[in-house]
Amino acid sequence: MNTAMSIGRPTDRPSAQPGRFQPQQPVETPLVQLLRPDGTLTSDPDFAPTLSAGQVAEMLRDMTLIRRFDTEGTALQRKGQLSLWAPLLGQEAIQVGVHAALGQHDHVFPSHREHGLAMLMGLPVERLLGIFTGQETGDWDADEVRFHHLNMVIGGHTLHGVGYAMAQQRDRQADAAADDGVSLIIHGDGAISEGDVNEAYIFAAAYQAPAVFLCVNNQWAISEPVERQSIVPLYQRAWGFGIPSVRVDGNDVLAVHAAMQWALDRARNGEGPSFIEAFTYRVGAHTTSDDPTKYRSKEETADWQIKDPLSRTETWLRSEGAWDDAQQAHLDQEAEAFGAQVRSAVNNVTTPRFEEIFDRVYAEPTPDLIAQRAQVLREVAAL
Amino acid sequence: MNTAMSIGRPTDRPSAQPGRFQPQQPVETPLVQLLRPDGTLTSDPDFAPTLSAGQVAEMLRDMTLIRRFDTEGTALQRKGQLSLWAPLLGQEAIQVGVHAALGQHDHVFPSHREHGLAMLMGLPVERLLGIFTGQETGDWDADEVRFHHLNMVIGGHTLHGVGYAMAQQRDRQADAAADDGVSLIIHGDGAISEGDVNEAYIFAAAYQAPAVFLCVNNQWAISEPVERQSIVPLYQRAWGFGIPSVRVDGNDVLAVHAAMQWALDRARNGEGPSFIEAFTYRVGAHTTSDDPTKYRSKEETADWQIKDPLSRTETWLRSEGAWDDAQQAHLDQEAEAFGAQVRSAVNNVTTPRFEEIFDRVYAEPTPDLIAQRAQVLREVAAL
């Protein structure tokens, strides 16, 4: 081959000054925390709590109900009433803190573990459970609930959220009276490696879309620790895309709320996308099909349980005199009642008639689908 | 829907302290430049030139031949001998600077405009031209040339380069006597938006692969300015992946060489991937099918021509007394001869017999392919 025509210079020139240059490493910002694991307040140079004790008490109530919902989900799966459940245990503060910061026109593009947020947004529990019973795939009006449909291909929904935000922006450009909603896009620490998620950052930045990315870093993507995805803290990923970012203690409902307010405000004010990494822990299994003992130690999980979001909130409220045993007892009752409602709700999920699937593929069924539906109905009739 | 069971809290809590927090913006590093557009030397705190004037004279020669090659490519396309050409005019310093820094076992995973680098690596010019005549798709042994095949799906090859680097690393782990080669992965400012390219950063960082990313920022992706891809300088993209990065003047062959040495050394020393943004300009059209007058001004292009990589190198060499009219005249002659060689080389590209394609799909043709080849041969025979 070397006899054919080419320029062909040898490549054989080793370095004269190896490794001298150390490129400037961007400075790490510390974790935003307002409420310590022991339930005492701390302060942050940039974020201050803006909630009254009464509001926090309401959030404790929400976290408790969400936890109860999750416990029931796991139990229903054990009893065979759900085919799968993805526990959110330990991640309650994120979902409640986020929800408390959302405006009334904001839209959520969730990942697969935001069941609590779904409930808070008003999604009927039956509709969510229907996905996990295998009866439904998303029987709700996302325009109304503002909690969009669950997508099982990790990361794919992040682009939908960015497109939706582009549309919100466009609506306001066309009509000043359009609503002030922005889009919240939630993804995990594993999802951050998908091309789609990185493209979502690119499009959001390029169009300065009113979008907020919430990366729920629960330290695990099934069996893979976050270190398999990134060798630097995840909030730093946003730097390379020109998106301001911050890491908050995801088990601190005050910090999550404050950071989310900041990010949603930026979006609403036309300042473009932001990125929040909520640092938390997946206390439970990935799903009820998973066996975490294969890949992580009990000690690790126990360590994190000390950082529990609920107990620190309760401790603080009690120290403020804003929570007492009577309230707790009332809340426990409420949770008990809620649990019972969940258990009965699962029975309200109905399986669609099989032939309905033919009407859901297109606005109008195609000739093939009409024929296939007719065939199915004939077979049913023949039984 | 709201009558069904849910928690359902209103989301209507506007912010109390809008936009107070300003997240720390990483500090910008300046452009690395060693040779100014006017041909005078400058200094950089981190990078110093390591080349003798004689070596630089050789690089001027390479740049001149490459430019000639490019001119011939464009001319051959005009004459109808190529169906397409992607001009590299203005980007010569990058290809020559890179080449001068490469070690003898390093592998290049190029983008679609690295024709000059291909020539320097010893790829026979016929093989490259064959792609643009439409006769060949990549008739060379990449193991031997170390310049890998051109992939036309923007960004896809970056992952191959990372995988190859992972294999190089693995080879050395298995056998200390394995070669010290690393992988150089080249992509453009447009390509940086593709999911694959971002995943390439992720995998390279996760496995600390001995890979160097060279982002050739020539300001344009066909008709789209780099601002359509990113609102921050491109070298910063690497920050979010934990990959050290630097921006160099891509029209300064000394700076490109110095930065490339640094990055290749890091890879070779097991320090993981690096990222170099070479800041340059696509002086020509995207390809010979393109019409840049539709989307950019003549002034912009003229401004950049002042920064020409060849003239500044020549000026400096002359000021050093390392270049004179006689040498220039000799080089012009050499380029002339080279041009003639290119023009005749294009005639040496032969079109494969059609039936050969059936043997290139699998190691052994399948029964279908054997039958189709036989059918084709029968048809040919029948003519």
Place this chain on the structure above:
Amino acid sequence: MSQLNSAAPNQTTTTLTLAKALNAGMRAALAADPKVLLYGEDIGSLGGVFRVTEHLQKEFGEERVLDSPLAESGLIGTAIGMAQRGYRPVVELQFDGFVFPGFDQITQQLAKLRFRSQGRVELPVVVRFPYGGGIGSIENHSESVEAYFAHTPGLTVVTPSNPNDGYWMIQQAIATPDPVIFLEPKRRYHEKGVVQLDAPAHGLHEAAVVRPGTDLTLICWGPMVRTCLDAAAAAEKEGRDLEVVDVRSLQPLDFATIARSVEHTSRAIVVHEAQRNYGPGAELAARLQEELFYVMESPVLRVSGYDTPYPPSKLESDWLPNLDRVLAAVDQSMAY
């Protein structure tokens, strides 16, 4: 600027190339509905690499005709999001070979969101791109990818073969409440034809008999319609009367029109550029033998690209179905 705009007001036909007819169709759609957006790489000031969107950004503004970052998955994924809020994005992908980075968004998201939401989410997104070979391009610029999409429930797949269909089908596609994969036969972009300005001749999902005949039916679409019409003209000289059906819509397939033709001719050949194995022609053959088992006088034959990747362009004319190969298949079919 547009040849249509400059037409006399009561003009009812005009002559355009396919590329200009598509341009005129998109102009009409942009003018008719403010929710229609064009979105793609290099579609703005450049007007697309084939100039199919030429001038449209200038006329309708950057808010209606958007250049996107170079990322196909992002392009389709964000178009989905815009459609979820009521926009009607018309996405241009630059070439057939570049749909694959967006394949997940097309087949798992765009195609499935209506089903996932149990019928509630409507995604009127058109994904249009030039396809097929014959223009002397480099790798990944000549692919015929229709089977991948036609096999994916939730997508519709259509392809015009001439300027009139280009003008109308793009408008019909944009008006469709479902995702449409809109395949433009790039080698026909510059072929001219008469465009009827008053009304479309066919619905978007109708097949059309573009040449009546009695001896055999050539079934084809997009770039192969011209090839088959030429073959039919050549066959006529040999005394054979071939019918040519332009399928126009691969999904849904107007099998009734195709079957009507074959019932009448009893013989059929499917002609397409895509590779044969598990290719689009297989579905036509499978249906015809099933539905018209007693009608067929000979097996349904397929004339197609060979089962290799698309070859270097200097070899493409031997790879693509051409008049000779179609006529050879006709001989073969008639010999049964």
Place this chain on the structure above:
Amino acid sequence: MSQLNSAAPNQTTTTLTLAKALNAGMRAALAADPKVLLYGEDIGSLGGVFRVTEHLQKEFGEERVLDSPLAESGLIGTAIGMAQRGYRPVVELQFDGFVFPGFDQITQQLAKLRFRSQGRVELPVVVRFPYGGGIGSIENHSESVEAYFAHTPGLTVVTPSNPNDGYWMIQQAIATPDPVIFLEPKRRYHEKGVVQLDAPAHGLHEAAVVRPGTDLTLICWGPMVRTCLDAAAAAEKEGRDLEVVDVRSLQPLDFATIARSVEHTSRAIVVHEAQRNYGPGAELAARLQEELFYVMESPVLRVSGYDTPYPPSKLESDWLPNLDRVLAAVDQSMAY
């Protein structure tokens, strides 16, 4: 640890589930060739979500069995790079529904690099993943994607239906110099069968008559082989003698074996889980009608998934081909 390791040295058969047989086959391949690597999400300490790679990281180390970041395109793209340097990566994708983010790397890169390099680059990469429905999963976890890959030149596509094939075919696939899409019927992972330890019964690309019969040929693969064998057993009671052919390799297709069977029975039904439209069965029907036109006593029928996205799992048993639907098609075919 492995059931095979604990087998007596001169044992020539053992009984394993399909999942364990695949595991044993990969263990053998890892032991035989240091260039073989396993690569995928959660395949290391977890052993994959179906435990098909269980214990292998422990046995062969993290350098041979690699957990990858959560990105399918990256996974396949970097596997290609490793193969370019002589490694033999066996990539696991977690579910059929997650191949699509990697679709470009599979169809435009993995499939084409040999052709692009004019035969020079060899990519012995296996992309294996569980496919098909029937296990009560959520969306995107039950897809039958074989047609997409079988239509793509440069790929080979195989699927075992039983533990013995699982054990041998994975080893044969790893030894293949070309890319192999290796489809594992997930609903059969836990079905047990006898594994011959001495030698494989078939080449990787051979079809197999798994039940001889005279009246009609059921053509099937992967998860549907068991269904067809059950149907044949049921039909026997009604006095019908059905032959069952396990296709095993969709690309290349061993059409000779299939044709031999149908020449003999004159009737055929293709049974697959994938959707019908432009699905894999179309190719079989198209070929049979073409090659055996005068042989066929009735049209080739297809029993398949319906042309909708895969339904919610509570509906899947009505969606998937089952014994009743196969038998109904047999009746229909015999009635011609």
